[in-house]
Amino acid sequence: MLRTVSNAFPTRSHVGSTSSSNSWTTIVPALARFGSIGVLRAAVELINDGEKPDASPLVHLLRVSGNYGYVSLCQQLHGYVIKHGFVSDTRLSNSLMRFYKISDSLEDAHQLFDEMPDPDVISWNSLVSGYVQSGRFQEGLCLFLKLHRSDVLPNEFSFTAALAACARLNLWPLGACIHSKIVKLGLEKGNVVVGNCLIDMYGKCASMDDAVLVFQHMEEKDTVSWNAIVASCSRNSKLELGLWFFHQMPNPDTVTYNELIDAFVKSGDFNNAFQVLLDMPNPNSSSWNTILTGYVNSEQSGEATEFFTKMHSSGVGLDEYSLSIVLAAIAALAVVPWGSLIHACALKLGLDSRVVVASALIDMYSKCGMLKHAELMFWTIPRKNLIVWNAMISGYARNGDSNEAIKLFNQLKQERLLKPDRFTFLNLLAVCSHCEVPMEVTLGYFEMMINEYGIKPSVEHCCSIIRAMGQRGEVWQAKNVIQEFGFGYDGVAWRALLGACSACKDLKAAKTVAAKMIELGEADKDEYVYIVMSNLYAYHERWREVSQIRKIMREKGVTKEVGSSWIQGQNVAVQF
DNA sequence: GTAGGGTTAG
Numbered sequence: 090m091l092r093t094v095s096n097a098f099p100t101r102s103h104v105g106s107t108s109s110s111n112s113w114t115t116i117v118p119a120l121a122r123f124g125s126i127g128v129l130r131a132a133v134e135l136i137n138d139g140e141k142p143d144a145s146p147l148v149h150l151l152r153v154s155g156n157y158g159y160v161s162l163c164q165q166l167h168g169y170v171i172k173h174g175f176v177s178d179t180r181l182s183n184s185l186m187r188f189y190k191i192s193d194s195l196e197d198a199h200q201l202f203d204e205m206p207d208p209d210v211i212s213w214n215s216l217v218s219g220y221v222q223s224g225r226f227q228e229g230l231c232l233f234l235k236l237h238r239s240d241v242l243p244n245e246f247s248f249t250a251a252l253a254a255c256a257r258l259n260l261w262p263l264g265a266c267i268h269s270k271i272v273k274l275g276l277e278k279g280n281v282v283v284g285n286c287l288i289d290m291y292g293k294c295a296s297m298d299d300a301v302l303v304f305q306h307m308e309e310k311d312t313v314s315w316n317a318i319v320a321s322c323s324r325n326s327k328l329e330l331g332l333w334f335f336h337q338m339p340n341p342d343t344v345t346y347n348e349l350i351d352a353f354v355k356s357g358d359f360n361n362a363f364q365v366l367l368d369m370p371n372p373n374s375s376s377w378n379t380i381l382t383g384y385v386n387s388e389q390s391g392e393a394t395e396f397f398t399k400m401h402s403s404g405v406g407l408d409e410y411s412l413s414i415v416l417a418a419i420a421a422l423a424v425v426p427w428g429s430l431i432h433a434c435a436l437k438l439g440l441d442s443r444v445v446v447a448s449a450l451i452d453m454y455s456k457c458g459m460l461k462h463a464e465l466m467f468w469t470i471p472r473k474n475l476i477v478w479n480a481m482i483s484g485y486a487r488n489g490d491s492n493e494a495i496k497l498f499n500q501l502k503q504e505r506l507l508k509p510d511r512f513t514f515l516n517l518l519a520v521c522s523h524c525e526v527p528m529e530v531t532l533g534y535f536e537m538m539i540n541e542y543g544i545k546p547s548v549e550h551c552c553s554i555i556r557a558m559g560q561r562g563e564v565w566q567a568k569n570v571i572q573e574f575g576f577g578y579d580g581v582a583w584r585a586l587l588g589a590c591s592a593c594k595d596l597k598a599a600k601t602v603a604a605k606m607i608e609l610g611e612a613d614k615d616e617y618v619y620i621v622m623s624n625l626y627a628y629h630e631r632w633r634e635v636s637q638i639r640k641i642m643r644e645k646g647v648t649k650e651v652g653s654s655w656i657q658g659q660n661v662a663v664q665f
Numbered sequence: 666g667t668a669g670g671g672t673t674a675g
């Protein structure tokens with residue numbers, strides 16, 4: 090085993106051969122201070138020479154080799170830890186957890202945690218923050234709540250990770266509850282990070298006044314505190330107040346300016362956003378990406394690609410986000426040559442296997458109808474995450490290939506490495522409802538989602554079921570779906586049901602649904618209800634009702650163009 | 666020789 094540890098090194102020693110004068114007492118401080126490859130190699134050679142380390146050198150070794158990304162070496166060190174009976178050493182296990190976290194193997198970190206006889210507060214914090222940092226906020230919070238019920242006392246580190254999760258999930262009640270706990274334990278005093286997390290949490294949970302209160306009561310403020318309060322204001326449409334805080338701020342940094350750009354972009358003020366970009370001291374790729382994202386989100390894809398060209402020639406580096414955002418714009422414009430160009434660019438920058446880029450490429454190719462390219466992309470990604478799988482399933486769904494979508498879903502399920510989420514099922518159910526997949530199969534997936542994966546159906550999931558039922562003329566059953574899952578007051582669900590009535594030409598049911606939509610005020614949002622009803626009456630040759638509806642539509646100022654475009658794809662277009 | 670855990674922009 091020791092021989093293999095030595096073989097894990099990609100380079101030769103930088104310190105020459107290990108002299109016999111080396112020992113753990115000299116190597117450990119060197120590992121702690123420099124952590125160079127040479128020192129690391131010397132340490133491994135020491136193990137190979139039979140110098141048994143105790144826990145402390147192993148902790149250092151794990152940290153340094155983890156930082157260099159020596160996955161195989163760390164795994165072997167894990168083996169060494171098990172073989173030499175260090176498994177119950179909490180500090181060592183915490184080091185191993187850190188390695189699994191930074192090498193994107195949260196599952197391994199969790200397994201290790203479960204095997205620890207005596208996890209301490211750092212073990213808990215490490216895993217909670219691991220989940221939160223990789224965007225798995227719910228799992229992070231569940232673990233935090235478990236910690237709360239355990240014998241281990243949570244500290245300020247535990248609370249900050251939990252607050253970050255509340256912020257991202259918009260959980261004001263839990264966030265406020267954690268705040269009161271923090272105050273009770275006196276943890277908000279003398280700790281800037283706790284205050285910063287509170288400002289951020291309140292800001293993201295639409296509670297700007299609370300954010301300002303926390304900010305004002307903080308004994309000590311750093312740049313993050315100021316950035317958090319500026320962002321809280323602009324996020325809650327208080328741009329003026331945000332600018333006021335900005336002008337009070339002692340040392341704005343790049344993040345501050347990027348937040349200002351974001352605030353202007355979100356309020357649709359691209360001119361001021363540019364001005365900040367031009368005037369700020371050190372714009373980075375994020376500064377540019379923020380404006381790029383603004384264009385894509387406001388459906389100005391042409392402007393986005395133009396801006397990307399400017400960004401490219403400005404000399405600022407392109408990162409994985411720049412590429413994925415511009416790919417979204419290109420996908421919307423469906424200009425394949427540009428997409429290929431970005432693909433080449435990603436290859437050149439070595440960013441093509443990053444999941445954000447890879448999934449954006451899959452999405453772009455499938456939106457341009459080039460499924461083969463999307464597939465090629467998908468199968469060459471070494472470590473696929475759920476976003477990548479979802480992008481490919483969505484690609485099949487978009488192109489109406491239910492067989493392939495279902496096949497891929499089954500494979501995802503069989504591999505058992507990743508759990509399908511609500512987006513996976515959204516794509517799966519959508520393709521089922523569009524491709525006349527047998528109803529029992531479609532319903533089977535719907536039930537699997539609820540019972541096997543514990544995913545609460547959203548109104549969009551139900552809409553797919555409603556559409557599938559509508560195609561088979563089962564509109565009354567579809568109506569039951571709305572009631573059963575509690576979407577009786579959701580206009581979107583009734584809209585889907587009206588579409589279902591229209592698909593199976595069921596005038597009687599459509600009349601009931603239209604009445605419900607008028608009652609909910611859904612009919613006032615646009616002309617959909619009137620157009621569907623008018624077409625249905627026309628189909629049934631009820632011309633008197635058709636002219637009545639046309640009269641209402643004229644009074645509402647509905648134009649011919651709107652009428653025909655809305656109906657596209659429903660095969661019932663009537664020209665007025 | 667005392668490691669191992671936390672916050673802000675996209």
